[in-house]
Amino acid sequence: MLKGSKIYSIITGVCPRCHQESMYENKNPYVLNDVFKMNDNCSNCNLQYRLEPSFFYGSMYVSYGVGIAFAIAAFLISYLGFETSLMTSFIAIVLTLVLLGPFIMRLSRNIWINMFVSYDKSTRNKKV
Numbered sequence: 001m002l003k004g005s006k007i008y009s010i011i012t013g014v015c016p017r018c019h020q021e022s023m024y025e026n027k028n029p030y031v032l033n034d035v036f037k038m039n040d041n042c043s044n045c046n047l048q049y050r051l052e053p054s055f056f057y058g059s060m061y062v063s064y065g066v067g068i069a070f071a072i073a074a075f076l077i078s079y080l081g082f083e084t085s086l087m088t089s090f091i092a093i094v095l096t097l098v099l100l101g102p103f104i105m106r107l108s109r110n111i112w113i114n115m116f117v118s119y120d121k122s123t124r125n126k127k128v
Contacts (some may be wrong), residue, residue: 004119010110016117018045018124023113029102036105045123051116056109063108070096070104 002008009016013023021042026034041048050056074096079089097104 006114009114013106013110015042015045015047016114017047017120018042019119020044020124023049029106032102035102047117056112059108059112062111063104066104066108067097070100
């Protein structure tokens with residue numbers, strides 16, 4: 001249903017151009033040895049994922065914003081939703097960021113590459 005949209009590519013971590021293959025060698029971000037390992041190219045459309053050297057350093061800026069969003073959500077849920085103390089809310093924020101760290105990193109990379117590469121329907125079923 002969402003295939004062909006940037007949201008689909010960002011959430012699933014597939015190639016932003018053809019949406020046919022995962023960008024990551026291991027789809028599970030919680031395998032910490034493989035969290036940064038990406039395929040070099042898409043086997044379907046041959047998109048080179050690292051558009052330039054150190055391309056994904058820019059995703060650190062996105063990661064900061066995504067981390068802040070998760071921290072605010074953790075605070076609102078714990079402090080306002082469960083009416084906990086400020087210290088408990090702080091602990092909830094820290095736990096949220098630690099537990100979701102690998103997910104946030106992958107999500108940030110997906111957002112970053114989707115800012116520069118658009119979906120191209122003509123590459124969808126093209127094997128290179």
